[in-house]
Amino acid sequence: MGGLSTETAAQVADEVADEVLLARAFLSRVGEPCNIPMWAFVRKAGAVDAARAIAAGRAPEEVQKHAAPRLAEADPWADLETAAALGVRLVVPESDRWPHFGLACLEFAAEVRLGTYRAGRRSHENYGEPIPPLALWAKGPGDPSTLGHRTVGMVGSRACTQYGEHVATQWSYELAQQGVTVISGGAYGIDACAHRGALAAEGDTVLISAAGLDRPYPPGNARLFDRVAERGLLISEGPPGMAPHRHRFLMRNRLIAALSSGTVIVEAARRSGAANTASHCQRLGRPLMAVPGPVTSAMSAGCHELIRRESDPALLVASSAEILAVVGSPGEGMPDPGDARTTDIRAELDRLDPAARRVFEGLTAGKFSRPDEIALRAGIAPLEVFRALPTLELADLVEVGEAGYRVAARVRDELK
Amino acid sequence: MGGLSTETAAQVADEVADEVLLARAFLSRVGEPCNIPMWAFVRKAGAVDAARAIAAGRAPEEVQKHAAPRLAEADPWADLETAAALGVRLVVPESDRWPHFGLACLEFAAEVRLGTYRAGRRSHENYGEPIPPLALWAKGPGDPSTLGHRTVGMVGSRACTQYGEHVATQWSYELAQQGVTVISGGAYGIDACAHRGALAAEGDTVLISAAGLDRPYPPGNARLFDRVAERGLLISEGPPGMAPHRHRFLMRNRLIAALSSGTVIVEAARRSGAANTASHCQRLGRPLMAVPGPVTSAMSAGCHELIRRESDPALLVASSAEILAVVGSPGEGMPDPGDARTTDIRAELDRLDPAARRVFEGLTAGKFSRPDEIALRAGIAPLEVFRALPTLELADLVEVGEAGYRVAARVRDELK
Numbered sequence: 001m002g003g004l005s006t007e008t009a010a011q012v013a014d015e016v017a018d019e020v021l022l023a024r025a026f027l028s029r030v031g032e033p034c035n036i037p038m039w040a041f042v043r044k045a046g047a048v049d050a051a052r053a054i055a056a057g058r059a060p061e062e063v064q065k066h067a068a069p070r071l072a073e074a075d076p077w078a079d080l081e082t083a084a085a086l087g088v089r090l091v092v093p094e095s096d097r098w099p100h101f102g103l104a105c106l107e108f109a110a111e112v113r114l115g116t117y118r119a120g121r122r123s124h125e126n127y128g129e130p131i132p133p134l135a136l137w138a139k140g141p142g143d144p145s146t147l148g149h150r151t152v153g154m155v156g157s158r159a160c161t162q163y164g165e166h167v168a169t170q171w172s173y174e175l176a177q178q179g180v181t182v183i184s185g186g187a188y189g190i191d192a193c194a195h196r197g198a199l200a201a202e203g204d205t206v207l208i209s210a211a212g213l214d215r216p217y218p219p220g221n222a223r224l225f226d227r228v229a230e231r232g233l234l235i236s237e238g239p240p241g242m243a244p245h246r247h248r249f250l251m252r253n254r255l256i257a258a259l260s261s262g263t264v265i266v267e268a269a270r271r272s273g274a275a276n277t278a279s280h281c282q283r284l285g286r287p288l289m290a291v292p293g294p295v296t297s298a299m300s301a302g303c304h305e306l307i308r309r310e311s312d313p314a315l316l317v318a319s320s321a322e323i324l325a326v327v328g329s330p331g332e333g334m335p336d337p338g339d340a341r342t343t344d345i346r347a348e349l350d351r352l353d354p355a356a357r358r359v360f361e362g363l364t365a366g367k368f369s370r371p372d373e374i375a376l377r378a379g380i381a382p383l384e385v386f387r388a389l390p391t392l393e394l395a396d397l398v399e400v401g402e403a404g405y406r407v408a409a410r411v412r413d414e415l416k
Numbered sequence: 417m418g419g420l421s422t423e424t425a426a427q428v429a430d431e432v433a434d435e436v437l438l439a440r441a442f443l444s445r446v447g448e449p450c451n452i453p454m455w456a457f458v459r460k461a462g463a464v465d466a467a468r469a470i471a472a473g474r475a476p477e478e479v480q481k482h483a484a485p486r487l488a489e490a491d492p493w494a495d496l497e498t499a500a501a502l503g504v505r506l507v508v509p510e511s512d513r514w515p516h517f518g519l520a521c522l523e524f525a526a527e528v529r530l531g532t533y534r535a536g537r538r539s540h541e542n543y544g545e546p547i548p549p550l551a552l553w554a555k556g557p558g559d560p561s562t563l564g565h566r567t568v569g570m571v572g573s574r575a576c577t578q579y580g581e582h583v584a585t586q587w588s589y590e591l592a593q594q595g596v597t598v599i600s601g602g603a604y605g606i607d608a609c610a611h612r613g614a615l616a617a618e619g620d621t622v623l624i625s626a627a628g629l630d631r632p633y634p635p636g637n638a639r640l641f642d643r644v645a646e647r648g649l650l651i652s653e654g655p656p657g658m659a660p661h662r663h664r665f666l667m668r669n670r671l672i673a674a675l676s677s678g679t680v681i682v683e684a685a686r687r688s689g690a691a692n693t694a695s696h697c698q699r700l701g702r703p704l705m706a707v708p709g710p711v712t713s714a715m716s717a718g719c720h721e722l723i724r725r726e727s728d729p730a731l732l733v734a735s736s737a738e739i740l741a742v743v744g745s746p747g748e749g750m751p752d753p754g755d756a757r758t759t760d761i762r763a764e765l766d767r768l769d770p771a772a773r774r775v776f777e778g779l780t781a782g783k784f785s786r787p788d789e790i791a792l793r794a795g796i797a798p799l800e801v802f803r804a805l806p807t808l809e810l811a812d813l814v815e816v817g818e819a820g821y822r823v824a825a826r827v828r829d830e831l832k
Contacts, residue, residue: 294708308731
């Protein structure tokens, strides 16, 4: 694989070697997202060597078999040139622009899945697998690296009601005004309203597409895609030209769940795609929220089901302030007037479940720690750390910054 | 206190000695509901001796002081005659018609309160106290003794919306059709709709009034009171003539919570009377349910708050079938199609929390047991038994009959 012109390289990514970019572009073309053997091989060999091995037919059998159908047509150089012409850049894990913070939960979940896969207990052809992307194609001024910090996934039915449209647009507007980035999938209905509300507030919004960024889907939302690209961020796992196949929508949902500090289902019918998004949130330890509506509306039935269920229920949210209380950093959000917090910190800590308590004890008061660092210090599985952090955050026991988590100021002061 | 004519006695209660009836009528006139010393004294001395002691000024100081304001005007004979003329009868704890099953939870809660009261940690002038009534005045063909078995409390805002009216009327109609008795307070708005829906289905409904039964309150609902008296049951703690003072509404709410297998809040504003009903349910171990609605409706805000809260949240219910699943006996209700139950009973039992597990082990497979019997066998506090039973019922692990609880048929078959 040859080198890129300096101009193109500067346009597509910063501080990453050309050979890495070309390798990731190649992998993103030949590999379908969520394939466990492919992801494990790239992680072990590194992108450049993995790409070379696959191109030369020397990769492990499963990987080679997976890549075979697209091997002949793969031309990473052309893909990068096409992308650059469209204003699309390639963001790779080797870059500082990669959303490490947001995707760490997928990395951890993938480790767990890799274990069960190796133990032969799970097929790798399940498109709902929580496997990190091999690369992300991005367009727009937004910075992918901050995703996962004060970001809200707002999704729901395409065939929504006026009530759902009103709630999605209004809350997205209000959240964007509070500096929260609204993430959605660019579909008709709730998704479009979520993007539009944030745009109306001149706030940040991220559209994660299931198809290549030259193929806005649905085509009727092409103008919306353009508007998001102008002031927010378009993201796709696939290179330009990738078609919007059904399974890619399911895979896309895992990215919305992972890159959002919390996800809100605004309207959903029973047994709809909301269940898929909900299971991603659950698996990744991300807060799931749902909006209630009239019991007479079929479009709220899926939300009510998620709120009602016994295992991992969604939190009912009735205002954007209640969402902000979940995804915002303590002190930054609007105060919840109904929430009478006890001031006895030690009693609060005693009430934590043992896992949350250990996670808390793995935090430091001053420096922000990444979840993997906390896991190491607490001697607890990384996934457990992800599950416990929202609890600690909701209880205002931790503070969230872009570099991770630390003990909240009010707790530091109290325990001094 | 003299004897009643045979006719009057037959009209006002069966199988209870005249002196008991007169004593209870007297106590119900001189004692305000929810007074701990009065209740404790009557329980210890018995109704007849307690009434004699109070009439003679020989009762303990606190009791005497409480009864003093109404002592001069007390005329139980006249009250019973007036009641009989109105078609109102007196139901007393000494009678088989007393709702022993429904009020057992109040008896247990009162025991607990008596302990904290004696320890000096609580005043007795709190009208929210869970103290059993001294007597109940009743009108209509309904049988008070079965209350608490397949009964739904349905309450909510007086200033409700058309949505709330629709839901209350429709669900009450559907529940009554399924043989569930709908209990409410006869107020404007949700309460009235709850009674009307059950009447429209020619089903059973119970109206618990905060005032004497000759004083329908609000007066605008007098016709509704009459209709309930014709085919259901009117109940009041006070004798004819008792005025509808504010604190009597709060005390009335505890009776709705106690006599209902579960209570549903249909619509409620934030910081409304719903909170009072909710705390009664919580205290008595009775399931609390709430109906979601548009987040844009202030009349659903109280319901959303109850569903959202971390401690003792209300269960969101989106259909009458979901209510029936909570209050109906297993096997009698409509099946929930969305509920995939595991068939591995032992695993289910292992997942129960320790208290629920002990309660389950206090049940027998064949004979129905009363909660106090279960408490004795399980070696666990009666209130804990009440808290655990709804969980076991929802999980279809127990069966409910009028005589109490036993192991569910599917469990008996499985563990044979």
